[in-house]
Amino acid sequence: MPTSSVRSLLAFLSVAALALPAAAGLNISLKHGSAHEQDAKAQLDRLTATYDLRPWIHTGRIIIDEKTIPHSHPVLTLHARHYDDDGALVSTFIHEQMHWQLSRHRSQARQALREIRQRYPALPVGYPDGADSLAASQEHLLVIYLELDGVERVLGKAEHDRLLAYWSNDHYKKLYQIVARDREQIGAIVRKHRLLP
Secondary structure (H helix, E strand, C coil): CCCHHHHHHHHHHHHHHHHCCCCCCCEEEECCCCHHHHHHHHHHHHHHHHCCCHHHCCCCEEEECCCCCCECCCCEEECCCCCCCHHHHHHHHHHHHHHHHHHHCHHHHHHHHHHHHHHCCCCCECCCCCECCHHHHHHHHHHHHHHHHHHHHHHCHHHHHHHHHHHCCCCCHHHHHHHHHCHHHHHHHHHHCCCCC
């Protein structure tokens, strides 16, 4: 029978373990094993140990491939581009995880996308302003909203604003600008269909 001090220590350790951000559960592999990919993996390990990203993690299987564009399916794949920008890597990680969030909540996502299609029947398509198709651009309005909401909740308002300005001049440029302009309206759709992590 443990003494009261041992029981107290065990209780403390249990509570402390629950309070720690969870990097556990991520299975990160490298496509080429290059130094840049190794650095990106170490960076992602550090960030998931530093910040509690659990609410935004919907798949634990991740590939780092320095020669590809990040994508969510069939396996969440990140590149090594943001080795010097922790915020951009967190933002990209959340972005790709939010595609999984929508695929895991298909019924709610379909209903939200129906509203997005009604509100935004025409959107930019093609790099650098939009996604590959109109349907993908419409889905990205939800994904970008969820990404930016996650960034603000994890990293704070200043980092949210910095990354919004960065992405608005990088890729999906017009989509990020639309989400910034219509944040309340898109957020209302996301909340109505219970898509927030």
